[in-house]
Amino acid sequence: MSDSMEDINRQHWMHDLLGSLEVGIVVLDRNFKVEVWNQFMENHSNLRPSQIVGQSLFTHFPEIDAEWLALKSEPVFNLKTPVFLIWEQRPYLFKFDCNRPITSELDYMYQNVTLFPLSSLTGKVDRLCMLVYDVTVQASSRLNIEGLNKQLTQMSRVDGLTRLFNRRYWQERFGNIFKLAKRRGSVDTAMMLDIDHFKAVNDTYGHQCGDKVIQALAAIIKDTVRETDLAGRYGGEEFAIILRDSNSDNAQEVAERIRVAAENMAVTHDGQTVRFTVSLGLAAFNMQDDNEMQWLERADQALYKAKENGRNQWVTG
Ligand SMILES: Nc1nc2c(ncn2[C@@H]2O[C@H](COP(=O)(O)OP(=O)(O)OP(=O)(O)O)[C@@H](O)[C@H]2O)c(=O)[nH]1
Numbered sequence: 001m002s003d004s005m006e007d008i009n010r011q012h013w014m015h016d017l018l019g020s021l022e023v024g025i026v027v028l029d030r031n032f033k034v035e036v037w038n039q040f041m042e043n044h045s046n047l048r049p050s051q052i053v054g055q056s057l058f059t060h061f062p063e064i065d066a067e068w069l070a071l072k073s074e075p076v077f078n079l080k081t082p083v084f085l086i087w088e089q090r091p092y093l094f095k096f097d098c099n100r101p102i103t104s105e106l107d108y109m110y111q112n113v114t115l116f117p118l119s120s121l122t123g124k125v126d127r128l129c130m131l132v133y134d135v136t137v138q139a140s141s142r143l144n145i146e147g148l149n150k151q152l153t154q155m156s157r158v159d160g161l162t163r164l165f166n167r168r169y170w171q172e173r174f175g176n177i178f179k180l181a182k183r184r185g186s187v188d189t190a191m192m193l194d195i196d197h198f199k200a201v202n203d204t205y206g207h208q209c210g211d212k213v214i215q216a217l218a219a220i221i222k223d224t225v226r227e228t229d230l231a232g233r234y235g236g237e238e239f240a241i242i243l244r245d246s247n248s249d250n251a252q253e254v255a256e257r258i259r260v261a262a263e264n265m266a267v268t269h270d271g272q273t274v275r276f277t278v279s280l281g282l283a284a285f286n287m288q289d290d291n292e293m294q295w296l297e298r299a300d301q302a303l304y305k306a307k308e309n310g311r312n313q314w315v316t317g
Contacts, residue, residue, distance in 0.1 A: 024132030044096040082116040110139035159233040162218035170232025178292035181285045189251035190299040193280040195237040196311040209269035220261045255280045255314035277312035
């Protein structure tokens with residue numbers, strides 16, 4: 001075979017090689033004009049090399065931030081070092097559809113991209129090569145795991161029946177609020193509340209009905225407190241709330257709102273209407289408290305007094 005035939009032959013199988021790679025290969029000049037566009041890129045963009053070669057990359061892909069890419073490519077041209085663009089920082093460079101609708105919930109192909117210099121015989125770098133890797137499967141499983149971890153963390157903090165914070169997590173957060181209050185002298189008020197004669201609800205209507213009453217009270221609490229307040233299920237039918245930036249007067253208003261809402265709430269169970277009331281104890285943060293439990297204890301004492309005084313009321317300790 002002659003040398004020129006050998007050359008053509010080589011070009012032919014090199015072309016096949018580039019075409020069969022499951023990686024995008026793009027060669028760009030310093031002005032981001034496309035010089036090579038392989039089969040992978042064609043398959044995913046629906047642009048044949050004849051439609052894009054010789055044209056600016058940005059004409060066809062306006063989603064690519066030209067300034068940003070120029071900045072990223074600087075070390076490739078000037079320092080002759082490769083640059084890696086990872087999906088965790090930017091999910092994709094080319095907005096290609098995800099072609100794995102069954103295995104992935106992601107809308108677009110996630111990509112890792114490598115940019116490396118192509119030097120001429122004289123060592124000058126006038127072109128860079130871009131390798132585009134489809135990492136949708138890896139990204140999808142990583143995002144799934146992260147999502148599951150978030151869910152697990154959430155589940156470990158929240159009480160299943162009421163969706164309020166459970167006692168363990170509430171206590172942890174309460175500890176931090178106390179430390180902050182001690183440092184800043186914040187105006188926060190602790191509130192303990194408990195359903196009156198709840199045992200009778202369970203005994204009369206059954207445990208399931210009791211659960212519904214607990215849920216109804218939790219809903220009232222969620223509706224009444226601010227997002228910045230800390231509300232948790234402290235025990236069976238006992239709840240604890242830290243009302244942030246609330247002095248005794250503000251807290252009494254909140255307490256009264258909860259008390260009235262509970263009194264007016266009708267829970268239906270097996271065709272029967274169940275009514276209930278709550279008692280509440282309040283204690284504003286006091287610099288003299290040595291620890292958070294002393295503060296909460298004052299709210300608990302106030303709750304005890306509210307029970308003693310006849311229930312369906314709030315008392316400030
Ligand atoms: N349905 C239901 N009942 C619960 C739950 N946790 C605790 N309890 C019940 O709540 C009742 C609490 O009763 P007590 O502590 O005697 O208080 P009470 O009957 O509300 O009386 P006072 O608080 O004095 O007004 C008990 O019967 C517990 O079994 C729960 O998650 N669901």
